[in-house]
Amino acid sequence: MGIWSCLGDNLDEVKKSLFEGKSGIVYDVEREDWGYRSCLTGKVTTPQLKGVLDRRARVQLSQEAEYAYLSTLEAFKNAGIEQDWIDKNEVGILFGNDSSAKAVMEAIDIVRAKKDTTLIGSGSIFQSMNCTVTMNLSTIFKLKGINFTVSAACASGSHSIGMAYLMIKWGLQNHILCGGAQEVNPFAFGSFDGLSAFSVRQDEPTKASRPFDRDRDGLVPSGGSASLILEDYESAVKRGAPILAEVLGYGFSSNGEHISNSSVNGQVRSLENALKDAKISAGDIDYINAHATSTPGGDKAEAMAIDQVFGQSRPLVSSTKSMTGHECWMAGASEIVYSMLMMQNDFVAPNINFENPDEASAKLNIATKTVDKKITTFLSNSFGFGGTNSTLIIKKI
Secondary structure, rough: OOOEOOOOOOOHHHHHHHHHOOOOOEEEEEHHOOOOOEEEEOOOOOOOOOOOOHHHHHOOOHHHHHHHHHHHHHHHHHHHHHHHHHHOEEEEEEEOOOOOOOHHHHHHHHHHHHOOOOHHHOOOHHHHHOOOHOOOOOOOOOOEHHHHHHEEOOHHHHHHHHHHHHHOOOOOOOEEEEEEEEOOOHHHHHHHHOOOOOOOOOOHHOOOOOOOOOOOOOEEEEEEEEEEEEEEEEHHHHHOOOOOEEEEEEEEEEEOOOOOOOHHHHHHHHHHHHHHHHOHHHHHOEEEEEEOOOOOOOOOOHHHHHHHHHOOOOOOOOOOHHHHOOOOHHHHHHHHHHHHHHHHHHOOOOOOOOOOOOOOHHEEEEEOOEEEEHHHOEEEEEEEEOEEEEEEEEEEE
């Protein structure tokens, strides 16, 4: 696995931030000029790819594709996969990401100003398409397997892992690069801000994201990229891969209700489907990485769903979005990486800023500080607009 996040530019930095409960949220002055109601965002390092990739490859990368390239470099390195091996094997790619608002807006601005579409540039189309990550990375790394983008709002990264799991389980592929990526520029989040979805606790940026807390007032947008390499077990053993964990179960559902409001019933079905697929019981889960984004309605619905399924076993729960903000299309993948780092290092990261529970969250076993704990099996929730729900269960090897 590999990561490019507001918590750090690599796995070691991110692990340290998680353990220390360190927030990556800042106040972005640039958003003032854009008329944003909230200027809060996750601060993600700008990639410096000159000298790393040739110019043709660089001009075709959107912001989220740049992030994805760097998280993938780390993932391949940690998986012990080099280009020579990729050239001889069929490696697929499934990524969850949105189209790039920045690329689209920059192209439109050129046409408006110059009245000449030929001045947009040859790289723009490859930046702006929804498949910007998969088309660019498959070309750069010369991948020859399955190749498409998963677009399911804020459950996209999670569904990409679930789909990779199914492809391998069905014997259609042996090796798949999967993950999630999200741009963080002001172009990407204007409509969210216009919905008053963001926290306006701007005098205390690191305390703005407050999943499950009674006084939460909205989410904080964020982004970056997370990459994971999934393989069938026999293939991984054969090549001497450093096997980290097993994808044990994948559950999904659609609410079939309101386009933006959460559904307890829909989430419960996703949780129960994941447990059923994994062939385990609720009591086998040691830790839940909650989707909880710090919105009043969303967190309440998820707390109720978790309590309905796990009310008797009460595993530790935390939302790493308290530190990262909501990484949107990336979140379902990055939160697997975050939870994996906890599992590898025997701790549960805190749900920071959780000071006062509401009626629903009071029923959960929420980690308010870093907890030393051996994790054998964890569950991660991801839910998105349109009522798309995804739940993954991961077991330590």
